[in-house]
Amino acid sequence: MLTLAAAAALVSGGLCGTLGYYIQRFKITTLSFSVAHAALAGAATALVAGTDPTYTALATAVVFALTIGLLSPKIPHERELLSLGFFSLFNALAVLMIYLSNVYVLSSASISVVLWGSLLAVTKPKLVVLTGTLVLFTAYLALYRKQIDAILFDKKLAEAEGINVNLHTLTLLLFSGTAIALALKLTGGFLVFTLLYNPVATSTKISKNARKQQILSTTIGALTALTGLAISYLLDLPVGASIALTSTTLLLTAHTAKTITEKTQLTKLKTTPSQQTTK
Amino acid sequence: MDRRSRPKRHEESRENSRRNPTTRTIRREAIRLEDVWVAYAGSGKPAIREINLFFPLGKLVLITGPNGAGKTTLLETCLGLLKPYRGKAFLLGVDTKSRKILEARRKCSYVPQDFMKPPYESYTARQAIELGLVLENTPDKNTRVEWAAKLLGIEDLLDRPLGTLSGGQQQRVYLARALARKPLVMLLDEPFSSLDRETRKTVAEILRNYVDRENTTVIIVSHDTAPIIELADTTIWMNEGKVVKVEAK
Incomplete structure (x- = not known):
């Protein structure tokens, strides 16, 4: 089970990290953000419908990625605001679905998938699909x-x-929707986008x-997903939060290190001419 | 006329059209604008209006006017990057709202106004030019890159990262990329903005010679008319979104 989860963490972390790079360079971060939340709403719907959250998440993410992908070239100036509108809508739908599901299930495995992810959620067929998506994306x-x-x-x-x-x-939005829906079980719906954005922001x-x-x-x-998973296993913490905290810590550390380095270089530049003048 | 050869030519033409749908529509026209009105979302007024223009192949055209006259909007409309809400725009005979516009664009080159790359840009000048040839299936890509670089006097800069080049050098890389594509239509937005006086003159002459030799149409948008005005076949003056004067030699 742990080997399966580790493999899923590596593959989903690597896939989302790569996708995040292209999403950032294509300047479609807000679009993919709303696709991620469409997946969350889809997974939450499964709680009421009694279906597998992965399938409903995949269906909503892919349908929404197609819709926003086809619509956005026609409304280039409004697409950011429209995406944020959809982001609110999908969040509201997710919360509504969780409310409508039986409150006693809040501690059950199915709700944990939507909220904070689960080690137990990874199965062999889903790992195969995840790896297949990575192979397809690499081929593309x-x-x-x-x-x-x-x-x-x-x-x-x-x-x-x-x-x-x-x-x-x-195409990039469709791959994002698929990867998010597949990684959702590991990290939970509210944190899945940290897999997409934190690695590229750190890089x-x-x-x-x-x-x-x-x-x-x-x-x-790949490495933050694996480390987060290890922390989750060792400290008995929710896996999604552990991965998100690991990658955010790395991002903040990289940001602080960069700021200090830049300030040091600037101070050196400021002092160099005055020293030369003194000489 | 040899009557027997007629059906053959006809068949050949039909075969060409089947292979390349734009062949059917590309005749002798580069750009045609018919009562074109374009507006930006939320602006409430058209950026360009009542534009009626026709540019055949093999002409050097200068579009000039003050800031905010609509020159860049006009250029982007010609390429189909902006779509008219009224009237029709055709690039190489293809309606810019049609799906075939991608094919027509492949036969064109463009130099944008905002071309400057940041100092950390790692693509070399050679790679930047080569990226303009990604849809071409010719084996002589390297020859074309070097030919265009030599023409623009940047052959020594080819292996340097773009971010380390000056504004003028970067602009010449973009011009080299446009020429290396061997286009039917070149649309250049303020292509002299970062060049010194001497280089401007040289580049203007290169473009004039290229038009004459290759029967290409070059459309230059520039608020500064020197030195291209003397070499242009047609000069168009714009103001407040309208064409106010057209002068053809």
Whole structure:
């Protein structure tokens, strides 16, 4: 069981870390944020419907990713606000569904999946699907590497040169929705997006080089998920919160280290000319 | 006329059209705008209005006017990056609202106004130019990159990261990328903004020669008319979203 959970943590952490890098570079963070909460609302609906939360989460995330992905090119200026509107809607739906489900189940395994994640939730078939998604995403990146690179370099220029930016954005949102729905059982619905955003945010604090950021984001995603899982197992804490706290601690540490380094460099620059003048 | 050859040519043309749908629509026109009105969401008024323009292939066109005249909006409308809420815009004969616009854009080049990359940008000048050729299946990509770089005098900068180059050098990289694509239409937004006087003159001459040699249409948006005004076939003056004067040589 622990080996399965460790493998799921590594795969989902790595997959979400990589996706997070592309989401940030494509500037669709808010869109994917609302997709993550669509998955949460879907999982919460399963509590009332009595179905498997993974399937309902997957269905709502994919349908919503398709909808927002097709709609957003038509409303480029309003898409951020619209995404935030959907974010509120899905949160409200999730809370409503939890309220409508039997309150006595709050401590049961099914509700823990929606709220704080569970080690027990990982099964072999779900790990296979998660790994399959990682393989598919890696294949997609390899196949369209140059077009994606052109978009990362300059999105508007790539669009002007005939690259189908909207299609790649939609594909990325669909992969995000799928990865979120699959990782949701491990971390819980309210914390799943930390797997997406914290690794890339940390990578930008460590390096300014885009290629290094991508490698760092994947590595940090996989390692923080694994470390969080270990902390959860050793201290008997909720797995989602443990992963989120680990990755947030790393992000804050990287941010503090970067701030100190920059201030030290600035102080050195300020003092250097005056020393030269004295000499 | 050899009557027997007629059906053959017809069949060949149909075959070409089947392979490439835009071949059907690309004739001799580069850009056609018919009573075009474009507005930004929430602005409440059109950014450009009543625009009727036609540019055939093989012309050097200058669009000028004061800030806020609608020059960049017009250029982005030509490419289909902005869609008219009234009227129609055609790029190489393709309606910019049609799905085929992606194919038409592949035959065009664009240099944006806001091109500057931050100092930590790690893509080299060579990679930046090569990224403009990602949809091309030609084996001579490297030759094209080096040809364009030599033309713009940046062959020594090819392996340097873009972030370490000056504004003028970066602008020449973007111009090299536009030329390396060997386009039918080039749309350049303030392409001289970071260049010194001497380089401006050289680049203007390169563009003029390119138009004459390749039968390409180059549309330049610039608030500063020198030195291109003397070389342009057509100059268009804009003000407050409207075309106020067209002068063709």
